[in-house]
Amino acid sequence: MLVNGHWQKKWDPVQKTDNEGRFLRQNSAFKGSLSEHHLKKISEQNAEPAIKLYVAYICPWATRTLIARSLLGLEKYIPVSVVAPEITDFGWHFAPSDTVFPGSTAAENEEIEYIHQLYTQSDQNYTGRATVPVLWDTQEQIIINNESEEILRIFNTELRPLHQSELDLYPENFQQAIDAFNNSIYHTLNNGVYRAGFATSQQAYEEAFAEVFSTLETLEKHFTRQKFAVADQLTESDIRLFVTLIRFDLAYYGLFKTNLKRIADYPALSAYLDRLMQVPAFSQNTWPDHIKAGYYSVKALNPTGIVPKGPDLKWFKESVKTG
Numbered sequence: 001m002l003v004n005g006h007w008q009k010k011w012d013p014v015q016k017t018d019n020e021g022r023f024l025r026q027n028s029a030f031k032g033s034l035s036e037h038h039l040k041k042i043s044e045q046n047a048e049p050a051i052k053l054y055v056a057y058i059c060p061w062a063t064r065t066l067i068a069r070s071l072l073g074l075e076k077y078i079p080v081s082v083v084a085p086e087i088t089d090f091g092w093h094f095a096p097s098d099t100v101f102p103g104s105t106a107a108e109n110e111e112i113e114y115i116h117q118l119y120t121q122s123d124q125n126y127t128g129r130a131t132v133p134v135l136w137d138t139q140e141q142i143i144i145n146n147e148s149e150e151i152l153r154i155f156n157t158e159l160r161p162l163h164q165s166e167l168d169l170y171p172e173n174f175q176q177a178i179d180a181f182n183n184s185i186y187h188t189l190n191n192g193v194y195r196a197g198f199a200t201s202q203q204a205y206e207e208a209f210a211e212v213f214s215t216l217e218t219l220e221k222h223f224t225r226q227k228f229a230v231a232d233q234l235t236e237s238d239i240r241l242f243v244t245l246i247r248f249d250l251a252y253y254g255l256f257k258t259n260l261k262r263i264a265d266y267p268a269l270s271a272y273l274d275r276l277m278q279v280p281a282f283s284q285n286t287w288p289d290h291i292k293a294g295y296y297s298v299k300a301l302n303p304t305g306i307v308p309k310g311p312d313l314k315w316f317k318e319s320v321k322t323g
């Protein structure tokens, strides 16, 4: 992580814990939105795009923003750079083309080598973790926003005039229900799997584990009656749930020890994933090899770095990606 703008070499990608060993996630520091100037520049589509998005395909938070970008048809306005899936001692990085992981952006195409450079360019005294996603202002060379839930809303609301789709991911008449659904899954499931995986005491792990599975049971019942998370249309709640569910059997079940059941063992949740994986915005932004390589590169949880070969999941049968 960065401390007063300097990278700490002795660094371990396990975030903070409290006195009882409970995992604590840091709050995002850059919470800006788009100005009139940005909007004008983005719609002009000059040779140099006005904004860009830095992501990791392993990352559920970054993938939220990618799915929204695709669903709303914003691809041509917002170019994306994808880091190598493995987190290094220097954090996220771009690898040179001869060693680049399929699907990642080669270092030769980037002005930076490490994501932490974006943070020090934006604030030379930045203290904190250098996380993805990052919404970047290419002209000012500063971070606009590094919080996925806000980037998603920026795409949905502020970029509405550029949408190539009628879809509204946060429609006014469902906002309360969407907020309530999001709250019901964030702590116990989206972040719950991390709280189980990065717990440093048995008690903290068991607490998180119980909450993960009671939430999955509730959701299983919900999806026996409902097609989508909220109402009868896709909303941002589906994106926020999907990114966790699709990583569950691939990474969380094994590495994070959330192994009471797999998503494949829940019929209604499996059918829900089947439905969403048929939508290109969901399947095209889901890269199972990145997900496995990325999570299993966290040395504190997997010192040998060995990446499991399985599981053999139906959701990825036809979507072997080549980059």
Ligand SMILES: N[C@@H](CCC(=O)N[C@@H](CS)C(=O)NCC(=O)O)C(=O)O
Binding pocket: 013, 015, 028, 056, 058, 059, 060, 061, 062, 091, 129, 130, 131, 132, 133, 146, 147, 148, 149
């Ligand atoms: N609250 C942030 C969380 C982002 C986040 O934690 N990203 C992870 C990858 S999944 C990261 O970049 N971690 C690097 C680190 O913790 O140093 C968001 O939703 O955008």
